[in-house]
Amino acid sequence: MEGTKRLLLGRALRSDALGETLLRKRVALPVFASDPLSSVAYAPGEVLLILSIAGLSAYHNSVWITVAVVVLMLTVVASYRQTVQAYPNGGGAYEVVSSNFGRRAGLTVGGALLVDYVLTVAVSVSAGVDNLGSAAHFVERNEVLCALAVIAVLMLMNLRGVKESGTLFAIPTYAFVVGVLGTVAWGGFRALVLDDTMRAPTADYDIVPEQTDLAGFAMAFLLLRAFSSGCAALTGVEAISNGVPAFRQPKGRNAASTLALMGGVAATMFLGVMTLALHTDVRLAEDPARDLLIGGEPAGSGYHQDPVIAQVGAAVFGSGSVAFVFLTTATALILFLAANTAYNGFPVLGSILAQDRYLPRQLHTRGDRLAFSNGIVFLTFLAALLVVAFQADVNRLIQLYIVGVFVSFTFSQSGMVRHWNRVLGQERDPAARRRVHRARALNGFGAALCVLVLVIVLVTKFSHGAWVSIVGMAVFYAVMTGIRSHYDRVAEELALDVPEEELGVRPSQVHAVVLVSKIHKPTLRALSYAKLLRSDSLVAVTIAVDPVAAAELKAEWRHRHLDVPLKVLDAPYREITQPFIRFVKKLRKAHPHDVVSVIIPEYVVGHWYEAILHNQSALRLKARLLLTPGVTVTSVPWQLDSAEAARERARRRHPLDAPGAVRRGAGHRGRNGDRHREQRPGPRP
The missing domain is CATH 3.40.50 (Rossmann fold)
Structure with missing residues (x-):
């Protein structure tokens, strides 16, 4: 048994080898940023799918939605850069909120983040299986089984340690970034310099609107719903702030640099893919079998709707070309590996919560590979449970997404405003006070923007499944409160x-x-x-x-x-x-x-x-x-x-x-x- 364990996980590492497992920035990027980077593979499609309800005439609104998502992303990234430098010991939003608003608010954020990490694994793996299913019929017929197998492999890879899993994931992550940026660059060159005509495979198709003549409140609600779906591009941004302890010294500065790089790359890719999708006339429908018309006839049940990024790749490089195959392969891999962000965020946050006696103490213990093994196994169990419950259906799972993210964003940015207020009360140097004023203004703007998005997400997604996330957050809150009460009661009982x-x-x-x-x-x-x-x-x-x-x-x-x-x-x-x-x-x-x-x-x-x-x-x-x-x-x-x-x-x-x-x-x-x-x-x- 021990031999099998060593074969799968590698030799045990001494505690004094912990410094050797800390991450350089080039490895930290794929470890912590695979989720927000991979969202480029599905977030643009979510925007177009919602707009398709009103037909092709609503597609022009995607320009403003894209700009709004990019502005929001850059604002949140800039705000979190301040968080990781002000709170370099990890914990991210949980630490910020607990320090500035107290235990109850901190637990609310902690529960929201835990729910989001579980959903990240379930959604990312299910999306990867869905993409792979278009090429492999066995995967299409056994989506749940394949998703569980992928989750098990991810668990084993992460049990080997953060550094090893980061090295393994670096190649496909960077391949995806190169593939998407290469697509955007070549597509932009063809459109602006060569003046070539690029057409997506679905450019000549038509869409039957599910709702016609939308105006006023109904149209505004649809646009807000499309915007909230596009905000899936921000999932995972907070993972770096939770995992600062995994960085090499100086931890705060290295984490902030990685955040800036991630934010810039993710925003560029999202903006570029959406621009090319509109330029090449990509067509998507929520129910393509019924609402997507090919030559005036419905596509039918046998039609497989390719995601936006695949259609853009086909338009730019040509379907079947080497560049196209490279892009689609890298996309499928990054969707699987996007779950790695959660596998690094959840165990670290779980360890911090366990140290504060809100989760079982076992989650605070590092395994023999210096990873938080119990947290990794716990996350695997919860994600597998969710995949089975929702039958690996991406469209159903993604409706649960985003709520937890923006709960943590809102509380975190508000907490940073209070943090800067406290610093201003102690700071007397004029130059330092000006820097604090600028930082507070940025966090205040971020908090206002995030609370607005949170309201939009709750209103537009509640009946579509967001209520499940809220229930999950409440369950985590109740369990963590109960565990802390128990530990406090025992400590009081055993006091000398x-x-x-x-x-x-x-x-x-x-x-x-x-x-x-x-x-x-x-x-x-x-x-x-x-x-x-x-x-x-x-x-x-x-x-x-x-x-x-x-x-x-x-x-x-x-x-x-x-x-x-x-x-x-x-x-x-x-x-x-x-x-x-x-x-x-x-x-x-x-x-x-x-x-x-x-x-x-x-x-x-x-x-x-x-x-x-x-x-x-x-x-x-x-x-x-x-x-x-x-x-x-x-x-x-x-x-x-x-x-x-x-x-x-x-x-x-x-x-x-x-x-x-x-x-x-x-x-x-x-x-x-x-x-x-x-x-x-x-x-x-």
């Missing part, structure tokens, strides 16, 4: 508010090793138990998964004058089991005729969902220790308040066999006390 003596019990003689993670009631209880065992040796052991936390633990240990020696074990691969097993075996070898008793403080919870949040590392460690000769394992349980519910259930089921509670030195033994001896610390005081 009673004398150490009240936590102790008196056991027998052994060589005792107490596993310590932090100093709280369960730890002191376990130490008291081990200290009174009349052991030949007694040592407390902690594993330095986080060197900073280990140093803080040692300092507190000295401050409290605990009379048990503390041994700190190095964990270069951030895994507690192997270092601890090696230590126990070494102790066993030094005392071959004695018994080593490992004492582990353990929470006792009353609900299944609490078990997910606690004791996972202890369970893995105990499973290994039980296989080690000459070693016994003693769990010193500390029953949380919620465990009372489990005791009540046990009493109702088996009144004479309820578990005896050893809680804060009080309780009674059930009639099967001997059977549970390993879980009981010893006689009650």
